[in-house]
Amino acid sequence: MSDEDFLQFEEDEEEQPQGKKPDCWRILVVDDEPEVHRVTRLALDGFTFADRQLEFLNAYSAQEAQKILKGSPDIAMILLDVVMETEHAGLELARWVREDLKNSFVRIILRTGQPGQAPETEVIANYDINDYKEKTELTSRKLFTLMYSTLRSYRDIMAINKNRQGLQKIIESTASLFELQSLQKFTRGALEQLSALLHIDEGTFYGADDGLAVTADGDNVIIQAGTGKFQSFVGKPLSTALPEDLCQDLMTHLDKSDITIREHDYIGSYISRTGSRNLLYLSGLEDISAVDTDLVRIFGQNLAVAFDNLYLMQRFRTNEQMMMHEVGEIIGSRCTAADDHPDRVAEISRFLARKVGLDSKSVNLLYKAAPFHDIGMVSVPDSIINKTEKLSEEERRLVEKHTETGHHILSQSSQDLFQAAASIAKYHHERWDGQGYPGGKKGEDIPIFARIVGIADVYDALLSPRSYKSAWPIDDIKDYFRQQRGKQFDPNLTDILLVHAEELAALNPIQEKA
Incomplete structure (x- = not known):
């Protein structure tokens, strides 16, 4: 043999442990000849690719190889003999890896000393392997060449897969972030998703990194979320959590919308269209690859849009609440004796909705919509609203029209709140x-x-003095609801109201004075 040939036997070496070594390419040698394992290790001694050494795992049968593969999904390459416990054990193992284990990433190199039993053309056509070599042709130099080409292929395939996983993670995380409606929950979610993105295939808990999310209102910079050593600083000023130099560094980034990825940390600054300034900081990172960097930048762009939407949604809710309050004031001003009646109807409605088992989203929507129930009364003259005598038939019909007037006013908007309020106004x-x-x-x-609003409206109206009546005693109100159970009111809601009548009466200031 020439000095290129690697099949040169040396003294036995001690078996190496099969535990994973850090930053190594894992190579599984499957062959029933112990000498092949030893000389393979010897021939590749000192081999490195992309600054990573090799770690050898050894199996002496296809069955043993299956056990190793089940527990080691990160094996880069299999050097696989064909003939072992059976004539086609290696071929059956290759098929098992692809079809049963569903591992399409590991590179399978078939090595055979008996090519006649497994003709190359047939094997390449019928089995999902990546190369076919006769043992006699694998000199040390050719084995090096094989390792370079195979590991380069594996590295690129894994990079593509990580990119795919990262994009999927971005899509999933962006969708989940849009569901987080409070600023603190949103920033916490963004921090966790960012950390998860940088640990896609490491299986680590993504809250393990040290990270924080801050928002700025003028010079007031507050930590909204924190992980690792920053977890206890939530709600506190940024200056209390960081050394002065790092604090100044982050403050500099806070005033510009950009993403900075350094050797061991990430800084993402997001200025929304509303002018709000937000920053995510993650430290203690290692080996941020080009793939990681690209994925994080894509995530950062989506995050900027999500911040915009969050603040726009908050602004919408603020405007919505202000309008609700103004409408309530208008309704209340039409009948001064019924001061804060719309707000109390909303509180009673929320209470009943919870007791009857509505979900939290529905309860919240009802609470916001309930104060609009009598908005149609704006079309009724004050002379009728404040009349102390019995209404005429014509006046009564005019008052009853307030339900359809209110529905017409509120149904012009397609927003869920106004659609709910329109239905309440019409049917209460x-x-x-x-x-x-x-x-x-x-x-x-x-x-x-x-x-629900119908029963809450009548209950609070009876508790309150009006121009045409005094406030009713609570016992008389309960008697009235017992009489109207199943007639005017929903029986189930009536029973709930009767059980909690005194508790709900406390919401009315007239009762507090009594």
């Missing part, structure tokens, strides 16, 4: 027995929101 005077107005709806045909 319907009766369980079908004798209400405007449509004579009956029983469960009446929307649940309208049934």
